Amino acid sequence: MKYTLILMIGIFSLIGCKEKAAEPTEPVKEISAETIPTATETIDKTNTDTMTNETDDKQYYVKISTTFGDMVVKLYNETPKHRDNFLKLAKEGFYDDLLFHRVIPEFMVQGGDPDSRGADMKKMLGSGGPGYTIDAEIKGNLFHKKGALSAARQGDQVNPKKESSGSQFYVVQGKKYTDAELTQMEMQTRSVMSPEAKKIYREVGGTPFLDNNYTVFGEVVKGLEVIDKIAAVKTMPGDRPATDVKMRMTVVESY
Numbered sequence: 001m002k003y004t005l006i007l008m009i010g011i012f013s014l015i016g017c018k019e020k021a022a023e024p025t026e027p028v029k030e031i032s033a034e035t036i037p038t039a040t041e042t043i044d045k046t047n048t049d050t051m052t053n054e055t056d057d058k059q060y061y062v063k064i065s066t067t068f069g070d071m072v073v074k075l076y077n078e079t080p081k082h083r084d085n086f087l088k089l090a091k092e093g094f095y096d097d098l099l100f101h102r103v104i105p106e107f108m109v110q111g112g113d114p115d116s117r118g119a120d121m122k123k124m125l126g127s128g129g130p131g132y133t134i135d136a137e138i139k140g141n142l143f144h145k146k147g148a149l150s151a152a153r154q155g156d157q158v159n160p161k162k163e164s165s166g167s168q169f170y171v172v173q174g175k176k177y178t179d180a181e182l183t184q185m186e187m188q189t190r191s192v193m194s195p196e197a198k199k200i201y202r203e204v205g206g207t208p209f210l211d212n213n214y215t216v217f218g219e220v221v222k223g224l225e226v227i228d229k230i231a232a233v234k235t236m237p238g239d240r241p242a243t244d245v246k247m248r249m250t251v252v253e254s255y
Contacts, residue, residue, distance in 0.1 A: 056077050056080070057077070058077075059074065059077075060074070060075045060077075060083060060087060060251070061073065061074055061075070061221070061251070061252045061253070061254060061255055062075065062086065062087070062090050062218075062249055062250065062251055062252065063249065063250045063251075063252050063255075064095075064247055064248075064249055065247065065248040065249070065250070066100070066226060066230065066245060066246065066247050066248075067230075067244075067245045067246055068226050068229035068230055068245070069223055069225075069226045069229065070222075070223050070226065071171070071220050071222065071223035071224075071226045071227070072220070072221055072222040072223060072252065072255040073149050073171075073218045073219065073220050073221065074218055074219055074221045074255075075087065075149075075217060075218040076142060076216070076217050076218055076219075078137070078139050078141075078142060079137040079139065079142070079215060079216075079217040079218075080137075081134050081135055081137055082134055082137055082151055082164065082215055082217035082218075083217060083218070085134055085166065086169075086217065086218070087251060089130070089167060089249075090249040090250070090251050091251055093249075094114070094130070094167065095111075095112065095167075095247055095248070095249040096247075096248045096249065097117050097118070097246055097247075097248065098111055098112060098113065098114065098116050098117050098246070098247055099111060099113075099116035099117075099119065099125070099240075099241075099244055099245060099246055099247070100230055100241065100245040100247065101113055101116045101119075101125040101126060101240050101241075102125070102126060102238070102239045102240060103230060103231055103233060103235055103239055103240075103241055103245070104231070104235075104239050105173065105231045105232065106173060106174060106175040106231070107172075107173060107174065107207060107231075108150075108170040108171060108172050108173055108174070108207065109170065109171050109173065109227060109230045109231055109245075110126075110152060110168065110169070110170040110171075111168070111169065111170075111247055112129075112152070112165070112167040112168035112169045113125050113126055113127070113128040113129070113167070113168055114128045114129065114130070114167065115127065115128035116128070121236075121240075124238070125238075125240060126168075128167075128168075129165050129166045129167050129168060130166040130167050131166065132166045133153075133163040133164060133165065133166055134151065134163060134164040134165075134166060134215075135161075135163060135164075136153075136161060136162040136163055136164060136215055137215045137217065138162065138212055138213070138214070138215050138216075139216070140212060141194070142216040142217075143193075143194075143197045143200075143206070143208065143211045143216060144172050144174065144206045144207040144208060144210045144211055144214075144216060145172065145174075145197070145200045145201065145204055145205070145206040145219070146172055146173060146174050146200075146204050146205045146206050146224065146227070147171065147172060147219050147220035147221075147224050147227065148171070148172040148206065148207075148216050148218075148219055148220075149169060149170075149171055149216070149217060149218035149219055149220065150169065150170055150171075150172065150210070150214050150215060150216045150217065151164030151165060151168070151169055151214060151215045151217060152164070152165045152168040152169060152170055152214070153165055153214060153215075162213065162214070162215075164214075164215050171220065171227055172206055172207050172210075172227075173205075173227050173228065173231045174205045174206040174207040175205050175206075176201070176202060176203070176204070176205040177201045177202060177205070177208065178202070179198070179202065182198050182201055182202070182208065185208060185209060189209070191211070191212060193208065193211070197211075221255055222255045230245055233245060
């Protein structure tokens, strides 16, 4: 079973952020934003000796090296379960040589499926993972601005707790919105965006319709242009790049 993100068609087709599972071969109105088909445990049950906590004042960074250059992401201490899991997998080399297997312009670039390593072009991707999910850490002040690092997950119908994939993630490209569009979106979703969020969505862009539905656990602080380069690649049916876009991760002290 796939983890999905729904792509907003037009401006307001995403009413109430309801997700439904998309078949991997469907034309994308929806985005497979991750995958762990039979996950049976959460990160709370994993044995990690490097776990920190929410009060940790150290700042953690991971460099994501890609075919189109490097991005450095800052991991949020407000989301310690996702932060620690991402650090653990990056240190172990879990992500090395995996693909950004699903790319949709003005929306996001997605990766982290271990089945994508060395995958044949005909292989359907988006259903692999480490065998566990992570408890949701959705925070109202952490939103889907351009460059946001977020966890993919299964849709609400099969995942009402909004638990995240143990490995699949997406980096937001999104687009810019007008005040009128943002106001109408607030009415549609019955939510209120902060003045800061509105300003960023106007001037920088993002995917505000995903806010409060997926865990945002970091942001790109260097190499934002790499997202645009990846998002511009030619893709095949299913949104897989026609030429593999590989990644490699390194935990770094600063940027």
